[in-house]
Each structure stands twice: as C-alpha cells, then as structure tokens.
Amino acid sequence: MARYNAWQNQSVLDAADTLDDTARNLDRGAFFGSIRGTLSHLLWGDQIWLSRFSGSPAPAVSSIEASADMCGSWGELKQQRTATDQAISSWAQNLDATWLEDDLTWFSGAAKREVTKPAGFLVMHFFNHQTHHRGQVHAMLTAAGAKPDDTDLFFMRM
Numbered sequence: 001m002a003r004y005n006a007w008q009n010q011s012v013l014d015a016a017d018t019l020d021d022t023a024r025n026l027d028r029g030a031f032f033g034s035i036r037g038t039l040s041h042l043l044w045g046d047q048i049w050l051s052r053f054s055g056s057p058a059p060a061v062s063s064i065e066a067s068a069d070m071c072g073s074w075g076e077l078k079q080q081r082t083a084t085d086q087a088i089s090s091w092a093q094n095l096d097a098t099w100l101e102d103d104l105t106w107f108s109g110a111a112k113r114e115v116t117k118p119a120g121f122l123v124m125h126f127f128n129h130q131t132h133h134r135g136q137v138h139a140m141l142t143a144a145g146a147k148p149d150d151t152d153l154f155f156m157r158m
Contacts, residue, residue, distance in 0.1 A: 001127040002092035006085040011149035037068035042133045
C-alpha cells in the first residue's frame with residue numbers, strides 16, 4: 001500500500017502540474033475546496049498519522065481546518081509530498097508486524113478527545129484516507145481536463 005500510495009500521489013501531482021495555479025486553487029466543491037487544498041490536507045493527514053506511528057515530526061499546522069493551506073506554494077507541496085512518501089515507504093519496509101497487534105493512543109483533534117485503537121486498524125484507516133481524498137482529486141483533475149493514471153492496483157508495476 002505504501003508503494004501504491006507513492007505511485008498514485010506521483011500520478012496526481014504530474015496531472016496537476018499540467019494545470020496552472022488558478023486551476024489548482026479553484027474551489028471545486030470538495031471537502032477541502034480545491035485540488036491543491038485537498039492534496040495539502042492529504043499530505044497533512046499522512047504526516048500526522050506517520051508522526052503517531054513512527055514518532056516523526058508532526059506537521060506544523062495542528063488542525064484539520066487549516067490543513068488545506070499547509071504549504072505556501074505548489075512547489076513546496078510537491079517537495080513535501082515526495083519526502084513524505086519516502087518516509088512512509090521507509091516506515092512500511094521497517095515495520096515490525098507485532099506492532100500492528102498493539103493499541104495506539106493519541107489525542108484526536110477530530111474527536112476532541114484521547115482515542116485508543118488497534119494499530120493495524122489505524123494503518124488500514126491511514127491508507128483508506130489517502131485513497132478517499134485522492135479519489136476526490138482524481139475526479140477534480142479529470143473534470144479540469146488533466147489526465148491522471150488509472151488507479152487500479154493491477155496497473156502498478158511490480
């Protein structure tokens with residue numbers, strides 16, 4: 001799933017690169033407004049979950065509401081996306097399977113309370129969250145005339 005995530009993120013970044021800033025920033029009615037806002041939120045979500053999983057630094061932006069504006073520029077978003085995908089891949093490659101059986105406790109800004117859930121369940125949420133928002137971006141890109149790659153797993157190079 002880490003490899004799939006990196007492949008699909010590169011696909012939507014490449015497709016979004018064919019648009020100008022105006023098109024990337026246009027409010028298209030998604031949860032986080034624009035293509036850029038949704039990609040920024042997705043990056044934020046990946047960074048916050050990775051910080052919970054691995055102890056890596058959490059994003060500087062601390063709220064879901066502010067996550068759509070986390071990066072100051074398109075170039076910064078792309079650079080952070082690539083670095084975060086590399087960190088996710090490294091974490092996944094070095095994951096101890098017994099860790100997945102443990103519980104993870106964190107303070108959830110969304111729930112406004114401390115939450116405890118099985119780590120394996122949270123990893124599924126992590127990858128499902130990526131797919132959910134990337135699907136929104138894929139639809140927005142397609143509507144804007146950009147051409148992201150197919151999303152089916154079997155198209156991924158092994």
